[in-house]
Amino acid sequence: MADSPTVPRLILASNSPRRRQLLSELGLSYEIRLREVDESFPPHLARAEVAEYLAAHKAAAYAPDLAPQELVITADTIVCLDEDVLNKPTDEAEAVQMLLRLQGRAHDVYTGVCLLHGDGRQVVFSDQTRVHFRPLTVAEIEHYVRQYRPLDKAGAYGAQDWIGMVAVTRLEGSYFNVMGLPVHRVWEELVKLGAVGV
Numbered sequence: 001m002a003d004s005p006t007v008p009r010l011i012l013a014s015n016s017p018r019r020r021q022l023l024s025e026l027g028l029s030y031e032i033r034l035r036e037v038d039e040s041f042p043p044h045l046a047r048a049e050v051a052e053y054l055a056a057h058k059a060a061a062y063a064p065d066l067a068p069q070e071l072v073i074t075a076d077t078i079v080c081l082d083e084d085v086l087n088k089p090t091d092e093a094e095a096v097q098m099l100l101r102l103q104g105r106a107h108d109v110y111t112g113v114c115l116l117h118g119d120g121r122q123v124v125f126s127d128q129t130r131v132h133f134r135p136l137t138v139a140e141i142e143h144y145v146r147q148y149r150p151l152d153k154a155g156a157y158g159a160q161d162w163i164g165m166v167a168v169t170r171l172e173g174s175y176f177n178v179m180g181l182p183v184h185r186v187w188e189e190l191v192k193l194g195a196v197g198v
């Protein structure tokens, strides 16, 4: 299928090493393209809408010069605790504060994805995973933040690293969605767009 002239070339517009890893493990070939995009969002958005809004906003930065045979993939992951959206912490102190709020309870992770085809078709969707943390001590949280510096991660943690093993007791939904890409949905939508197949 990859050699057919009608199959679009995939472009992953993401700086996230986890998204690159997951797309590669799906067995897809892609090119990386990067642009600076502002990640603020209108305050009136419901939390379920924020990740989709940001994914579509990121894709819009690539629309003007996307070739007809290209398909760009953008995504955004947010962590929601009650009505608050936890983005990436600005420093280690904020990372500790976020984890103190997350420990001992459950929160929701949303990843929004936008697939923008150069022929004008666009699909935006999101997936939700509920993540349960056991209670953590301040020492455990400070150790994690010091050793892993999770400043590039929404909610100040990576489910795929030490804290995921130590703190996460239960997941309701896709683990890969927490890591930054709901690959089951990405695959399904790319099949519908005729971009992948087996």
Ligand SMILES: Cc1cn([C@H]2C[C@H](O)[C@@H](COP(=O)(O)OP(=O)(O)OP(=O)(O)O)O2)c(=O)[nH]c1=O
Residues within 6 Å of the ligand: 013, 014, 015, 016, 017, 018, 019, 039, 075, 076, 077, 078, 079, 088, 109, 152, 153, 154, 155, 157, 158, 159, 160, 178, 179, 180
């Ligand atoms: C909750 C959680 C988030 N994350 C990461 C996924 C995302 O990379 C990051 C959230 O930031 P995003 O803004 O979604 O992505 P990014 O800035 O890393 O990359 P880009 O915008 O270029 O695509 O947090 C984990 O790796 N593991 C986790 O368990």
